[in-house]
Amino acid sequence: MSNFFRLVFNEQVKLYARKSTWIMFGILAAIILGVAIFGKTVGNFDEDQYGDDWRQQLEQENAEIAEGSSEEEVANHWGIEENNYYLDNDIKPLEYDAWQFVVDNAMLSSLLSLFTIIVAAGIIAHEFRWGTVKLLLIRPVARTKILFAKYTSVLLFALTSLVFLLVFSWITGAIFFGINGANPLLVIQSQNDYTQIAAWAEMGRSYGLRLVNLVMMATFAFMISSIFRNSGLAIGFAIFLMMAGNSIIGFFMEYDWAKYILFANTNLEQYYRGTPLIEGMSLSFSIGVLIVYYIIFMVLSWLFFTKRDVAGH
Amino acid sequence: MAKEPAMKLIDLKKDIGKKQIIKGLTFEINPGEVFGFLGPNGAGKTTTIRMMVGLMKISEGDVLIKGSSIKSDYKNAIQHVGAIVENPEMYPFMSGWKNLLHYARMMPGITEERIKEVVSLVGLEKAIHEKAGRYSLGMRQRLGIAQALLHRPSVLILDEPTNGLDPHGIREIRQYIRTLAEKENVAVIVSSHLLSEIEMMCDRIGIIKNGELVAIETVKALTKTEEDRIHIEAVPLDRANELLRQTLQLEPTMEGENIKLTAKREEIPSIVKCLVEGQVDVFGVQVQRSTLEDKFLDVIGENAIE
Ligand SMILES: Nc1ncnc2c1ncn2[C@@H]1O[C@H](COP(=O)(O)OP(=O)(O)O)[C@@H](O)[C@H]1O
Numbered sequence: 369m370s371n372f373f374r375l376v377f378n379e380q381v382k383l384y385a386r387k388s389t390w391i392m393f394g395i396l397a398a399i400i401l402g403v404a405i406f407g408k409t410v411g412n413f414d415e416d417q418y419g420d421d422w423r424q425q426l427e428q429e430n431a432e433i434a435e436g437s438s439e440e441e442v443a444n445h446w447g448i449e450e451n452n453y454y455l456d457n458d459i460k461p462l463e464y465d466a467w468q469f470v471v472d473n474a475m476l477s478s479l480l481s482l483f484t485i486i487v488a489a490g491i492i493a494h495e496f497r498w499g500t501v502k503l504l505l506i507r508p509v510a511r512t513k514i515l516f517a518k519y520t521s522v523l524l525f526a527l528t529s530l531v532f533l534l535v536f537s538w539i540t541g542a543i544f545f546g547i548n549g550a551n552p553l554l555v556i557q558s559q560n561d562y563t564q565i566a567a568w569a570e571m572g573r574s575y576g577l578r579l580v581n582l583v584m585m586a587t588f589a590f591m592i593s594s595i596f597r598n599s600g601l602a603i604g605f606a607i608f609l610m611m612a613g614n615s616i617i618g619f620f621m622e623y624d625w626a627k628y629i630l631f632a633n634t635n636l637e638q639y640y641r642g643t644p645l646i647e648g649m650s651l652s653f654s655i656g657v658l659i660v661y662y663i664i665f666m667v668l669s670w671l672f673f674t675k676r677d678v679a680g681h
Numbered sequence: 682m683a684k685e686p687a688m689k690l691i692d693l694k695k696d697i698g699k700k701q702i703i704k705g706l707t708f709e710i711n712p713g714e715v716f717g718f719l720g721p722n723g724a725g726k727t728t729t730i731r732m733m734v735g736l737m738k739i740s741e742g743d744v745l746i747k748g749s750s751i752k753s754d755y756k757n758a759i760q761h762v763g764a765i766v767e768n769p770e771m772y773p774f775m776s777g778w779k780n781l782l783h784y785a786r787m788m789p790g791i792t793e794e795r796i797k798e799v800v801s802l803v804g805l806e807k808a809i810h811e812k813a814g815r816y817s818l819g820m821r822q823r824l825g826i827a828q829a830l831l832h833r834p835s836v837l838i839l840d841e842p843t844n845g846l847d848p849h850g851i852r853e854i855r856q857y858i859r860t861l862a863e864k865e866n867v868a869v870i871v872s873s874h875l876l877s878e879i880e881m882m883c884d885r886i887g888i889i890k891n892g893e894l895v896a897i898e899t900v901k902a903l904t905k906t907e908e909d910r911i912h913i914e915a916v917p918l919d920r921a922n923e924l925l926r927q928t929l930q931l932e933p934t935m936e937g938e939n940i941k942l943t944a945k946r947e948e949i950p951s952i953v954k955c956l957v958e959g960q961v962d963v964f965g966v967q968v969q970r971s972t973l974e975d976k977f978l979d980v981i982g983e984n985a986i987e
């Protein structure tokens with residue numbers, strides 16, 4: 369299999385030989401730093417400092433919120449609910465720290481999706497645009513192998529940038545907000561309630577679930593790139609669908625088959641926080657739908673890459 | 682045992698849509714031979730080459746490389762082939778060296794020494810660590826040839842390698858193609874739409890027009906055995922005419938001050954001798970070679986050449 373490894377290595381060399389790849393990491397770093405600076409200054413992420421009298425502090429916060437609100441509003445106010453959770457369970461709220469910062473930055477994984485889409489869209493199409501595909505495909509290596517080396521390289525890029533996002537966020541968070549131990553217990557909202565969860569577990573859960581969406585969209589872009597051999601089209605298509613995904617579901621919501629739309633299933637968070645998008649959907653249903661889409665994307669990528677002529681234009 | 686051809690085309694055809702682009706090509710190329718694949722633009726040279734290297738599917742027929750079919754035994758067939766198809770396009774953001782490393786990783790057993798060897802063979806040592814995007818067309822042709830030679834192929838296919846080169850560059854390419862064929866027994870296929878650019882490097886030339894092979898000629902035979910057109914300026918003309926007819930059994934025609942005839946090159950001294958001994962004054966002898974170029978033009982029609 370060392371042969372396959374060398375193909376993947378080649379793809380990585382080509383990827384990192386280009387400035388645009390480094391610019392992506394630069395943008396990611398700049399945004400993380402930006403968020404941290406914002407949090408430290410204007411955003412007051414670490415505004416709440418709780419001392420030994422944290423119970424009184426929470427009670428007072430609740431009282432402040434309750435002032436001037438109707439009874440109904442008070443009952444449903446998230447801040448009060450959260451504070452009550454701490455009080456009821458006798459948990460002292462932690463100060464904002466690197467772990468919390470990393471968890472909050474999970475939203476940046478949509479930026480990772482964007483970058484991975486760009487990489488996936490180019491990895492086949494660029495070879496055609498540059499004309500290098502002719503030299504690439506006249507080697508004693510099956511086209512199928514080259515295709516999967518390219519796909520593996522895309523996933524490797526996604527993984528690398530994810531690790532970068534995590535590590536850079538953590539370091540930045542540590543510098544700006546400090547660290548509460550190696551694996552503190554965080555309080556998060558789930559299913560209309562609050563629970564306590566270890567930082568590592570919460571990171572794994574939230575980033576892991578978002579990876580599902582990332583992999584699906586990257587695979588989709590990869591497929592378009594293989595079919596049309598045009599990266600602009602693949603990027604445009606994939607980003608449009610990523611953005612318009614929710615509107616598309618909204619539009620077809622009333623139909624029975626809406627639950628089979630890809631975007632109704634890519635957000636697996638829906639099974640952890642709140643209720644499913646469409647009635648009758650479950651985690652295993654969504655996983656099944658995703659697997660079917662995934663197989664279709666891969667088979668089409670493969671068919672077009674291996675079976676079609678490399679002809680002049 | 683008969684010598685196995687390095688490459689064999691068997692009734693090769695390609696249909697694109699409803700149109701037949703390649704209409705049944707059959708020929709062989711032997712080890713150590715330089716084969717010129719000549720034809721006007723749009724004749725189907727590149728399409729044929731794309732089928733030879735498996736970039737395009739073969740509609741009908743087959744290509745055998747050292748006996749292995751590119752259709753059914755792709756890996757065994759392609760491992761003997763090095764090629765440039767159309768322009769030698771490289772990754773512009775990587776150095777020439779990294780481009781070569783990239784292709785070297787796709788083939789077994791290519792050492793760094795071997796890469797250095799091909800770099801020096803094509804004379805790119807100085808520029809090899811510069812980005813390929815900054816190379817001139819001539820340098821890219823050389824890098825293209827270098828990547829095609831990495832794995833010591835038995836068959837080297839170069840699609841219009843003289844494109845964009847000056848006469849000096851063409852002479853250089855000719856030299857290393859001849860060396861490869863003669864010293865390393867490589868079968869080389871060189872396509873071109875200009876006969877003058879490849880005539881001197883080829884042993885044989887196949888002429889393709891509208892997807893059909895219209896002639897295959899051996900270059901040396903052509904220049905040796907063809908009869909030349911000879912113009913002789915002599916006085917008196919009548920006597921010269923008579924002498925040539927009677928003593929040498931030639932059939933000259935008279936045109937103004939000149940006698941015109943066709944004869945082999947070796948016969949010229951005896952013609953002159955015969956005239957001088959017969960008391961005819963010879964003022965000049967002019968030889969007009971019938972070149973491949975004429976033949977090529979005859980075959981494809983002058984208008985087809987740009
Ligand atoms: N992908 C294609 N689709 C349709 N026609 C094509 C395609 N590629 C080449 N052709 C046609 O095939 C003919 C041969 O082209 P080509 O092999 O490039 O010629 P050459 O290399 O001899 O200049 C041309 O008439 C060209 O228009």
Ligand SMILES: [Mg+2]
Nearest residue numbers: 726727728767
């Ligand atoms: Mg051509």
